[in-house]
Amino acid sequence: MGEVRRGEGEVVVTGVGVLSAFGVGVGALMEAAYAGRSGFAPVRRFGVEGRRVRHAAVHPGSPVLADELPRIIGLACDQAGLSAAQRGRAPLYLAVHGDPDLPRVPAHERAAHGSDGFARTVARRGGLSGAARAYTSACVASSTAVADAAALVAHGRAERIVVAGGYLVDADQFAVFDAGRALARDGRVRPFSAGRGGLLLGDAVVAAVVESAAAARERRAEPLARLAGWGRAGDAHHVCKPRPDGAGLARAIGDALRRARLRPERIGYVNAHGSGSPAGDTAEAAALHRAFGEAAADLPVSSTKSVHGQGLEAGALLELVVTIAALRAGRLPVNAGWLGPDPDCRLGLVLDEPAPTTAAYGLSLTSAFGGANTALLVGTP
Amino acid sequence: MTAARSQAAAPPPALPPPPLSVRAGAAGLSVCAAGAWPEGPADGEPPQVPGFVVSSFSPLFAAAARRCLERRPEAAPDAVTAVVVVSALGDVASAVHVAAVVDAAGVEGGAGGAQGGGGLSPLMFFQAVPNAVAGHVAAKWGLFGPVVCVGDTAAGVEVAALLVEDGDADEVLLVRVDQATAGAGARDRAEAVLVSGGKAP
Numbered sequence: 001m002g003e004v005r006r007g008e009g010e011v012v013v014t015g016v017g018v019l020s021a022f023g024v025g026v027g028a029l030m031e032a033a034y035a036g037r038s039g040f041a042p043v044r045r046f047g048v049e050g051r052r053v054r055h056a057a058v059h060p061g062s063p064v065l066a067d068e069l070p071r072i073i074g075l076a077c078d079q080a081g082l083s084a085a086q087r088g089r090a091p092l093y094l095a096v097h098g099d100p101d102l103p104r105v106p107a108h109e110r111a112a113h114g115s116d117g118f119a120r121t122v123a124r125r126g127g128l129s130g131a132a133r134a135y136t137s138a139c140v141a142s143s144t145a146v147a148d149a150a151a152l153v154a155h156g157r158a159e160r161i162v163v164a165g166g167y168l169v170d171a172d173q174f175a176v177f178d179a180g181r182a183l184a185r186d187g188r189v190r191p192f193s194a195g196r197g198g199l200l201l202g203d204a205v206v207a208a209v210v211e212s213a214a215a216a217r218e219r220r221a222e223p224l225a226r227l228a229g230w231g232r233a234g235d236a237h238h239v240c241k242p243r244p245d246g247a248g249l250a251r252a253i254g255d256a257l258r259r260a261r262l263r264p265e266r267i268g269y270v271n272a273h274g275s276g277s278p279a280g281d282t283a284e285a286a287a288l289h290r291a292f293g294e295a296a297a298d299l300p301v302s303s304t305k306s307v308h309g310q311g312l313e314a315g316a317l318l319e320l321v322v323t324i325a326a327l328r329a330g331r332l333p334v335n336a337g338w339l340g341p342d343p344d345c346r347l348g349l350v351l352d353e354p355a356p357t358t359a360a361y362g363l364s365l366t367s368a369f370g371g372a373n374t375a376l377l378v379g380t381p
Numbered sequence: 382m383t384a385a386r387s388q389a390a391a392p393p394p395a396l397p398p399p400p401l402s403v404r405a406g407a408a409g410l411s412v413c414a415a416g417a418w419p420e421g422p423a424d425g426e427p428p429q430v431p432g433f434v435v436s437s438f439s440p441l442f443a444a445a446a447r448r449c450l451e452r453r454p455e456a457a458p459d460a461v462t463a464v465v466v467v468s469a470l471g472d473v474a475s476a477v478h479v480a481a482v483v484d485a486a487g488v489e490g491g492a493g494g495a496q497g498g499g500g501l502s503p504l505m506f507f508q509a510v511p512n513a514v515a516g517h518v519a520a521k522w523g524l525f526g527p528v529v530c531v532g533d534t535a536a537g538v539e540v541a542a543l544l545v546e547d548g549d550a551d552e553v554l555l556v557r558v559d560q561a562t563a564g565a566g567a568r569d570r571a572e573a574v575l576v577s578g579g580k581a582p
Contacts, residue, residue: 004548047487097510098471103480110564114469116532134532136471138510144529148540151547171487172479173509180506232527232549234464236519239432240507248525255549369507370464370516372528 004231004255007155010213012223012381014160015080016321017072019205020308021057024075029318030325033304033333034354040187040200040309046171053183056169057202057309065100066122068205069166073126076162076207081221084127090209091131091158092123093149095141095165095313098134103172128162136313139273139368140232141165142206143316143376147230149210160211165314169201173312177201184276189310190337191274191303192281192345199275202309204318225324226379228262228361231255235371242280242367246287249273249365249373253291256363256375264292267299267377268359269332271323272347273367274303275310276337280367285345287365287373300357302350306336316366320376323364327380332357401467401534401557401574408538410545410576413552416448417572427571430517434504436474437569439514442466442558445571446518449554453575456552462575463526463550464515467537467557471530474562475508511558518554526550541576552577 021039022028032039039057048054077087099118102110115134123132135141142165149161167173177183183198190196216223233255235248242249257264273284281303288296304322311318326332332355364376402412418427418441427437427444456462470476482501507513511530519528527549531537534557541553556573 006547050486098476102470102473103476104484107562108564110470110473110562111567114532115471116469116536119532133536135530136468136511136532137466137528137530138512140512140528141530144527148543151543171483172476175483175486175501176479176505176509179501180503182506232529233461234519234525234528235516236523236525237516238520239513239516251525368512368528369510370512370514370528371519372512372516374527 004258006151006259009154009156011150011153011227012211012213012216013208013225013227013324014211014216014221014223015076015209016224017075017207018318018321019059019068019072019203020318021059021203023059026321026325029308029322033307033322034331036307036334036336038188038307038336039202043169045169051178053178053185055187055200056174057200058169059203063168065166065168069122069164070126072205073162073164073207076209080209082209087127088129090128090160090162092119092128093133093135093145093161093163094119094122095135095145095317097167097313098136100170137368137372139312139315140366140372140374141313143366143374144232146210146317146320146376147232147374150227150230153210153212159215160209162207163210163317164207165317166205167312167314168203174201182277188337189276189306190339191272191276191306191335192285192342192347192349193338194340194342196276196278196281198277199310202311204311204314206314206317206321208317208321223381225327226381227376228379229256229260229377231259232374237371240369242283243371244283244286246283246290248371249284249287249367250290252373252375253363256377260377262361265295266361267363268357269326269362270299270301271319271362271364272301272303273365274305276305282344284367285347288347297346298348300332300350300355301347302333302335304333316364316374320364323362323378327359327362327378330357401555401572404534404538405555405574405576408542410542411578412574412576413454414449414452414575415573416445416452418444432504433508433514434502435478436472437560438472438474438558439508441569441571442514442556443518445573446554446556449573449575450522460551461526462524463544463553464519464524464528465537465541465553465555466511466515466530467534468511469532470563471511472508473560475505477562479505479509524554545577
């Protein structure tokens with residue numbers, strides 16, 4: 001295996017849009033993330049009678065994914081300052097479980113409800129070009145979409161690509177996660193903590209404009225952040241359990257650092273996958289120790305899933321937005337829900353209150369079923 | 382062509398999509414091996430995969446992948462192989478099953494009781510996403526590259542080419558799965574190719 005490569009072009013993010021349990025906007029999300037105020041509450045959007053767990057972090061009401069995605073894409077494009085013509089040329093990479101209608105349409109209509117068609121419809125409604133593709137790789141779907149978009153922009157094959165992801169907590173996924181005993185029975189997500197009991201789902205509809213730095217400069221757009229590096233690697237270990245030694249995630253981190261041409265000590269913040277699952281968090285801590293050595297014990301880390309929940313296909317993009325906002329503010333969000341140390345998770349967790357930082361670089365990490373791992377390396381502009 | 386068609390008594394059957402190997406070759410990738418399920422009339426149901434229930438999606442994927450990987454030339458010992466899954470509908474049989482159980486439990490006022498899950502098998506938890514069987518195949522065959530799932534073949538081929546070009550993988554196992562559950566005219570079928578040495582289009 002040779003070294004990872006990339007095109008020479010610099011890649012930036014020029015606009016983002018977010019809907020989370022805390023409403024629309026990055027401000028409301030970050031306010032909760034800094035306060036460590038979780039959005040978990042009993043679900044009223046659908047019946048949870050008979051479930052082991054009843055909590056999730058959901059936006060009020062019953063938002064519809066096919067409506068919210070174009071709206072949030074519009075907000076990201078607005079922030080990026082894209083004209084209608086520029087939007088109309090931009091492809092969409094959409095991370096999504098699938099067309100939410102698929103399981104309940106009559107059998108003869110199912111073929112018309114593919115994730116690819118859903119992505120094209122969202123793109124058109126969002127004012128983008130019809131060129132769209134769907135990423136369905138569970139929790140790494142949106143980070144993989146960002147990595148692909150960044151790679152193509154770096155090679156100069158696209159001026160800009162809109163990446164979006166959408167998951168709104170629904171009865172079907174809630175039921176399968178509950179049946180799989182993956183949800184936290186105490187109604188809180190406690191990443192890297194002693195006594196953690198699992199994950200909780202959360203709403204996430206997110207969009208980001210990934211653009212060539214040269215194109216952004218030319219139209220005098222102010223970048224929010226640089227996408228300095230990206231990496232992805234597999235565990236080759238299990239259907240759904242992470243590799244306990246974290247080797248796959250550590251390779252993804254190493255590849256992101258190599259693409260960014262940075263040494264590990266330049267990383268000043270890690271927004272961890274930190275799902276709150278006992279095995280997953282231990283494996284991620286092992287990965288961080290592999291990648292950073294003993295420095296991992298003091299490296300500022302938080303999993304903001306403790307506040308906004310697990311956004312599945314859209315989660316990695318939500319957390320990328322949090323990472324960008326934290327670096328820009330020079331203030332790191334807390335790892336909420338923490339009860340006490342777990343000797344297998346020796347990390348520099350940001351606890352109790354936000355930590356000030358002057359770091360120029362941060363990592364957003366994600367792991368998924370099938371042993372899929374991604375690392376996105378963000379730099380201040 | 383148009384005239385010939387208009388004179389025909391019945392419309393000609395829709396042409397099957399070009400094989401993955403053709404699509405991959407057209408993108409500049411070199412095809413090292415290929416396999417499918419079924420490959421002939423002797424292929425009935427694909428072999429069961431332990432831990433996967435209800436749906437043909439994962440067995441189809443595993444059967445096509447196995448045939449492809451058994452036919453691969455000897456790989457370099459440290460070659461890193463990515464897995465790219467192409468499926469517009471995902472595991473539609475599992476999705477339909479979950480929806481039916483959830484809706485029935487709702488009608489019956491929470492049939493799951495204290496056990497949770499509303500009567501769903503805990504196995505449905507992981508097989509709801511296409512990554513799961515990709516992880517099964519990756520673990521069995523030692524495939525340490527990225528795992529990516531996309532909704533259409535063109536995207537799958539482009540993703541595979543980019544992974545190889547940028548050194549994220551030396552080769553890519555690209556698998557397309559279609560299920561009969563997709564509706565009239567659809568059938569259970571999976572196709573796998575192992576590709577390397579590509580240049581992104």
